[in-house]
Amino acid sequence: MSKLTPSEIEKLKKNLKEKGYKLTPQRRAIVDIIIRNEGDHLTTEELYDLVKVECPEIGLATVYRTVQLLEELGVVSKLDLNDGCYRYELVHENENHQHHHLVCSECGKVIEVQGDLLEVLEQEIESKYNFKIKNHSVKFYGICSECKKN
Known part of the structure; x- marks a missing residue:
């Protein structure tokens, strides 16, 4: 399992801030779930189910918006396996x-x-x-x- 390094977290915070966003607790929880489940290629709905355990107040729309934002920032990439669902995975700096x-x-x-x-x-x-x-x-x-x- 790969973890974001402190410098990668700082870079993420900087990217969010430059675009007018904050690394809110909900966004951080979503990123943490993606990191902990790296290699599982989770759908947005699967991410939502996992994040909801830690943040019961989070809504599905928040997860969708956050995943879209993380994709725009290059933190995650979208994977289409031709099964009707998009899946997401971490993008590493060295790739x-x-x-x-x-x-x-x-x-x-x-x-x-x-x-x-x-x-x-x-x-x-x-x-x-x-x-x-x-x-x-x-x-x-x-x-x-x-x-x-x-």
Whole structure:
């Protein structure tokens, strides 16, 4: 489990303040839940269910607005697994691009692939098409090892 470093928290506070926002207790609780559940690729509704345990007064609209704000600030990225729901995950400062994902068609499990495997392909595309790539998203769909056993 990865934690935001004190410098990353300060950077988040600074980004919020520059845009006229504060790191309220509700926003901080949402960020904490995202950090504690890193790798789980939670939907907004799942985040809401978890945050509500710690902040019973929080509303779903607050969670939606906060997740949208965190995405705008680059703290989280939106992941579309073509299942009708957007999921969110932390963005780490050292990542140039979103990492790749393996999605099990049977159980829905999402596995993160570490490392950027497309650097050479990106360079070829940039050169051939005179196009500067800022990011990419790759998802592989198949059957995980658990489901293959069954």
